[in-house]
Amino acid sequence: MGMDIARSSLLNLSAVSTAIRMPAGVAELSCVLDGVSVVRRHNGWECEATRQPHSSVRCLVELVRAAATKGVVDTMTTRSEPEHGRPDPGLSAIMSERRQLINLAYRLLGSLADAEDVVQETYARWYAMSRQQQEAIESPGxxxxxxxxxxxxxxxxSARARRERYVGEWIPEPLPDHAEWISGRPGGTTVDPADRVTLDESVSMAFLVVLESMTPAERVAFILHDVFCHSFAEVAEIVGRTPAACRQLASSARRRIRASRAPTAPAAQQAGIVRDFKQAWEAKDIDALIGLLDPDATGIADGGGLVSAVLRPIEGGEQVARYALDIVGRVPNLTILERRVNGQPGLVAQQDGVTVVVMAFDVAGDRIKHIWAVRNPEKLRPWTVGPQH
Structure with a gap:
């Protein structure tokens, strides 16, 4: 989606310009723009080296992004006003909501990249308000x-229309377990805790796929009420319907969830079956693969039109097994790793240290019912940096 704030239809340029105000208790903010260190002192930007005014609107956008992404006090060099002596405590409170917002937006959209854009947009709207408007809000969270x-x-x-034009099948963006990818980002920096999505049943691939079958209103009502424990009165204000109507939306969503659920295997058993699948996949043992798959198993691949992938679901355990072997045949020198995918046992296939496939599994009893293979490189960026063992 890539909602660049400077181009966003939701936030015009004048709003961006007024969005950057000095937080209470902070006399100076600085950041780097295109290699030039710029500083904002008392609501005016200037080049730190020349002390000449710096009016680039990109500088404003850069600070909006930084504030929305990490929080001003964490990403900027700050210096407190002598008369105040400390930053505005409300600023940290506002930024502390980021992780909750990321968790919410990912469950609603099924895309971490889109979730981050939504949170960025949300904070930009907050900073576009005057201080008086902000202070009038009883509960900023x-x-x-x-x-x-x-x-x-x-x-x-709008996503429904976009996905109708999507090449092949669309699978929610898979989430890594950051405990398994300790090295974090390039350069040795770790992933900010605020960027992490809490991994529980409500982000399992099977759960997210069912959410995709819901109407937008059903999905929002269900996630807000059943996952995030908001009252139907609060949901109604967001969705624009009555509390009774929102109750019906959530009830309809629950019926979809119940209809799709099969008895799941215990976590240890799931991990063992996925491990057996890995070993059979590496050995190219077609019979072993077929034995691990339910006869009615389905396999779905998402290449996004960027890499080769089947465009429609594969039905039948034998056909799914043969497709898995076809991937190994077409992508040589694969290293297959056991990794948790959206909190569940999964597999990651890498070629020369670059992740080329992330596989999520739905295990019922002692057989694999569904496999989701994400090959779209745009959805695999968080999976490439990590330990190679």
């Missing part, structure tokens, strides 16, 4: 949740 949910609701409507 509730305000941020409401705005993020409404942005997601709008995006869910």
């Amino acid at each position: 509730a305000w941020l949740t409401k705005v993020a949910s409404r942005v997601c609701l709008d995006l869910l409507g």
